[in-house]
Amino acid sequence: MHKIPDCLINPSHQVTVALIGCGGTGSHAIGHLGAIDTCLKTLGHPGIMVYAYDPDLITEANKGRQRFSGADIGLNKAITLISRINRIQGSSWEGIPEYFTKDTHVPCNIYLSCVDNVKSRITISKIIKDKRDNHHFEPYKKPYYWMDFGNLKDTGQVIIGTLSKIEQPKSKKYRFIEKLPIITEMFDLTQIDEKDTGPSCSAMEALTKQNLFINPSLATLGCDLLWQMLSTGMTDKAGLFLNLKSMNVNPINI
Known part of the structure; x- marks a missing residue:
């Protein structure tokens, strides 16, 4: 079992x-984060x-698989999603229309990465x-x-780890674990073939490369794990496949 720090629970x-990346998975995750915010309150x-x-602009190819419409084409993904959620729930979340870098990095308690290549994950880890x-x-x-959220055509995983002990x-009831491995500690990302990841340039190509519902399914499952952690204060899961x-769905037990 792993106990969440009191400063996040109370x-x-x-x-x-x-939230790093507002495309296939990130655009679905942000709505779930809105629900978490409302229910925690x-x-x-x-x-x-x-x-x-997210530095990317919304294109025609993003409709359908991502949470964008024709009226959004040409707008920035992060700004569009954040503006929408702020209007819905009266929040003051911030959209940053840039890559996650050491200069744009706002230190946070929790990082969710929804990126589509190995290089980005390694960069995020270092920053x-x-x-x-x-x-x-x-x-x-x-x-x-x-x-971290990652997927191929029909499969994917969510891995949550601690950034320090x-x-x-x-406890006599549980064996509590102080350190959970992050994605770059659990797998050797340098061994992953980049050609199996990455964005698609058209809606038709995207649908041949990825199941239509792989991204929203991962977003839901990962955000449910986050909700369970923040609402109960403990977890016996470090992710899922x-x-x-x-x-x-196979859990990654601690």
């Missing part, structure tokens, strides 16, 4: 979340503050670790978790 501030929690990163190791953070900026309670072709 905080005096909003829990800060960085119902429980007396301050909720979450989201910073969404977060460098900032973590070289700064003293206020509670609302201290990095605790990184959740998190002090755990002593999804196979839509066989309709199987």
Whole structure:
């Protein structure tokens, strides 16, 4: 079992979340984050503050698989999604129409990466670790978790790990684990063939490369794991593997 830090369960501030990538998975995840924010507030929690990163403009090819319409074409993905969610729930989340870099990085408690290539994941890991190791953070900026979403055509995974050791309670009932591996520690990403990942240039090509519902399915399952962590204060899962072709979801037990 892994216990979530008290400063995220009973905080005096909003829990800060960085959403990196607002395409196939990220555009679906942001709506789920809105639901998490609303429901946490119902429980007396301050909720979450989201910073969404994506430099891309919306194109015709993004309709259908991503949460955009024809009226959105030509607009920035991050700004469009954040503006929409802010209007719906009266929040003040921030859309950042740029890549996630050491210069655009806003330190957050939780990072969600919804990117489509290995290079981006390695870059994200380096940026977060460098900032973590070289700064003293206020509670609302201290990095605790990184959740990564990744997929191929019919399969995908969600991996959540800790960005440092998190002090755990002593218990006779559970064996608490203070460190969960992040995606770059669990797998050797340099061994993954980049040709199996990456964006598609047309809607037809995208549908031949990826199942229509692989991205929203992963977004739902990953955000449910995040909700369970923030609402219950503990987790015995460090992620999951999804196979839509066989309709199987296999948890990654701690």
